[in-house]
Amino acid sequence: MSYSYTIRHHVYSFPDLKSVLAKASPFRTGDALAGLAAESNMERVAAQFVLSEIPLKDFLNEAIIPYEEDEVTRLIMDTHDAVAFQEISGFTVGDLRNWLLSHEVDSQKLAQIAKALTPEMVAAVSKLMRNQDLIAVAQKCEVVTQFRNTIGKKGHLSVRLQPNHPTDDLRGIAASIVDGLLYGSGDAVIGINPVTDSVDIVGDQLKMMDEIRQRFDIPTQICVLCHLTTSLELLKKAPIDLVFQSIGGTEKTNASFGINLSMLQEAYEGALELKRGTLGNNLMYFETGQGSSLSANAHWGVDQQTCEARAYAVARHFNPLLVNSVVGFIGPEYLYDGKQITRAGLEDHFCGKLMGLPMGMDVCYTNHAEADQDDMDNLLTLLGVAGCNFIMGVPGSDDVMLNYQSTSFHDALYVRKVLNKKPAPEFEKWLRNMGILDEMGNRLAVEPSHRLLKNL
Amino acid sequence: MKEEQSKPTIRDPWENLKEFTNARIALGSVGNAIPLNEVLQLKFAHAHSKDAIITELDVVALKKEMQSWGYPIWEVKSQASDRAEYLKRPDLGRILDKTSEALLRKNKYSLDIIFVLADGLSAGAVNQNALPLLQLLLPQLQGYSIGFVTATMARVALGDAIGSALNAKFVVLFIGERPGLSSPESMGIYTTYAPKLGLTDERRNCISNIHSNGLNYQHATSLAGYLIRQSFAKQISGVDIKINLKELLED
Structure with missing residues (x-):
């Protein structure tokens, strides 16, 4: 018409x-x-x-x-x-x-x-x-999801701890995990982007993280952001809490990611059978981002923001724990500068929430985009006001594996403080018991004898 | 900056963990914020990366050196007119401008290998790394007829346009990679057998991360030499060439 x-x-x-x-x-x-x-x-x-x-x-x-x-x-x-x-x-x-x-x-x-x-x-x-x-x-909007803790309640803001390492070194990854936990991050998920998407490497990363989680009784979930087919192979061999996948808003985009709806269904059902969630059964983790359909030459003449919203229809079919757009990662040929990234971040969060998704955001930029830390501070604060479920926590905001800048553990403390937001309730209790946060939610000075430092 | 003495700054007692990762851990804090010195360190690294993107290919110096080696050499540019357009329109960076196209079409040499020195997203990476690597690689390529092209405002696929306009059998493209905070001057090498317009990534082989803290010249040279020999032997490039480490070591 x-x-x-x-x-x-x-x-x-x-x-x-x-x-x-x-x-x-x-x-x-x-x-x-x-x-x-x-x-x-x-x-x-x-x-x-x-x-x-x-x-x-x-x-x-x-x-x-x-x-x-x-x-x-x-x-x-x-x-x-x-x-x-x-x-x-x-x-x-x-x-x-x-x-x-x-x-x-x-x-x-x-x-x-x-x-x-x-x-x-x-x-x-x-x-x-x-x-x-x-x-x-x-x-x-209030979209609440649960696996081992409760994410998305009003007044709360969670953080994905992103401890990436350029050569997948397990000690290097563990060092960043400890750093993040001691800064109060990790309640959305502790989630690694692997350099090499192989069953062995991903399996070792899962085992290492699960050991840390169990040893310190951390009320959170772990994930390696590998391809869905790697997770499927590992379902019975390694501790899989969440199944991760990048998704897009058209069948062809998803084909370019090497997946389709029936593969997602298979992985979803397989992970449900493991019954690893203690409070709830939301166990899918999806990442999206404007521009992926154009990049895959799979957009059918539909604008990038509408394609992005269509990806949310895919996500909501599988009752995810976490969904986030990686808004500034794709580069300036899709989102040129801080203004465009900010607008897209607010659109993606709004569209996801309105469709009933537990929407978070990777507030981020690459070095060839016309953006800097000030732009990220702005978007982070705006999304905090908008009630974003979770953000990323990267040491010093510099992802040394993916070569882009996201939000830091410090940034998460900032936005929680200025907007009076708390971590997921179960995780907040754990942080207090571990002497990381005080009753007011302020971070405490950590002694060299702290348990998290001693046992590693 | 005397951070240690300024009271509000709290140091993290796990600085020893820095030996396991180059991630910015144990930064300390002042209130909830990152201490100023670390803020400025990150800002400096970002400034370095931003500057890397706008550096220009040193065409004069590169040409001068390559001419002294006695090979034919051409200078071309893409249809992207400036850096801003280059960043917004990757499609224009993949097409030769009309003058460049006409210049290459006049070629009368029969070329086996054409080396393209392209600026990409970090011209400094090519200014620094291309010539030392070529000095190691060229002695391995006796018997091939070789030419050189410098290309500005170039994306990877411009190599296909160049190779096909020159009617060359094989393209080796050196290009500046997207600068990261820890590697602002990183060079990549892309190789394509039988280049023509419209090829996609699966027809190319790539050697990435060539810089002072990354892949060194010796390793990059042996990988490139291996890819060239494999491609000419099998008359193909891309996913059909598997890098067999054992074979590479024996090669």
């Missing part, structure tokens, strides 16, 4: 829904690279006017990527909650924006309609929202 908008005697025409979505997107280099961005600032706003008047029902009638050719589209359409949708079925995208911002729409209401919203509807409404709108609505 085609759309048009006339403003000051100029007619702006858009051949279909996906072109309206693409041209209504706030500018980012990736959409320009794909040839999808609005050609002028005025065309962008015209597309936003058009988008604001499009009924939500249109998104159920027009698949932006063909149903027959893409299993992600089929998943989206086949799992749409038509009953929950009734309440908002008469809305346009603009009505949805206003309704989300209204006072009567609270956490409970947002949770009720999460599955009535397709990723395209969520992406669409985000394009009409200013940064403060994205923060205000996300802040109302």
Whole structure:
């Protein structure tokens, strides 16, 4: 279906829904690279006017990527909650924006309609929202998940401890784990990115981390962020708490990652059978990021932010413990600078939360992006206000294996302090028992005789 | 900076663990923040990386040295007009500009191997590492007809455009890699047999991480020599060439 908008005697025409979505997107280099961005600032706003008047029902009638050719589209359409949708079925995208911002729409209401919203509807409404709108609505959402602790409750902010090492050296990794724990990080997960994705190396890393976890009775979960097929091979041989996978918003993107929905299902069921969670059974960990579909030449002419929201439909089908966008990792040809990274981070967090995901964020940048630590401080603070479930904790914010900068253990302490956020409740108790945090949540000076230092 | 004496800064009593990793652990703290000296250290490393991205290929010096070796040499650039466009439009960095294309098409030499010295994301890496590595590698390549190209605003795939315009059998592309804080001047080598437009990564072999704290010239040279001999023997490059360590050691 085609759309048009006339403003000051100029007619702006858009051949279909996906072109309206693409041209209504706030500018980012990736959409320009794909040839999808609005050609002028005025065309962008015209597309936003058009988008604001499009009924939500249109998104159920027009698949932006063909149903027959893409299993992600089929998943989206086949799992749409038509009953929950009734309440908002008469809305346009603009009505949805206003309704989300209204006072009567609270956490409970947002949770009720999460599955009535397709990723395209969520992406669409985000394009009409200013940064403060994205923060205000996300802040109302509460998505709580559990494995060995409780993540995502209001007033809490968790941290993935990311102890990467350039040669997968186990002692080097353990050193970073101790460093992170003594700075109060690690409640979302202790998660390594391996240099070499092999069964032996990943298995050894899992065993080492599980030993630390058990020896100090840490109420958290461990994960090596290897390919799903490596986890599948290791299910019966190594302590697998969480199954990790990078995912995208189209079948072809996922194929480029070497996975599909049935492989995800197999891994999910296999890990559930291990019954390693003590408080809950959320055990999938997904990473996403705007630009992955374009990078894989698998975007079907759909803008990068809408592709990203579609990845969240894949994620929510598997009840994940953790989902995060790696927002600034992909590079300046997709998100050029601090402004674009900040906008994308707020969009991704908002879209994930609205769809019911336990959304965290890798607040990060590469050295060829036009960004620095100040930009990360800004985004970190904004996401803290928005109620982000978790962030990354990297020693000194410098990932010496992946060669990019993320947030540090110190950054996590900062954002918890200024926004009065606490770690996951079970983990906070452990930190107090270990003499790492005091009753007020302040970090205590660590003695050389500390247990975590002695036993290693 | 006298951090030790300034009271609010607390040192971490696990500095001994630094011997196991180059990660920034045991930084200490002041309040919840990282001590100033460490903040500035990171800022300096970032500044070094940012500067590496905007360094330029020293075409004059490189050409002068290579000309003294007696090989044919060409100077080309991609269609990206400046650094900002280069970063935003990787597609333009993969295409030769018209003048460069026309220049290469005039080539009358029959070339086996064309070496491309490309700036990539860290021209300094190529300025520093390309010539010393070539001095070790070239003596191993007796019998091949060889040419050189300097390429600016270049992405890896520009090597395909260069190789095909020159009608060369094989391309060895030296390029500056994305700078990391601990390796701002790191060079990569990509090799392609029968280069043509539109090839993807699975048709290329790559040697990565060549810099002062990474892969050294001797190892990089023996890997490159191995890939060249394997490619010419099997008339292919990329995933079909498996680096067999045992064979490499015997080679």
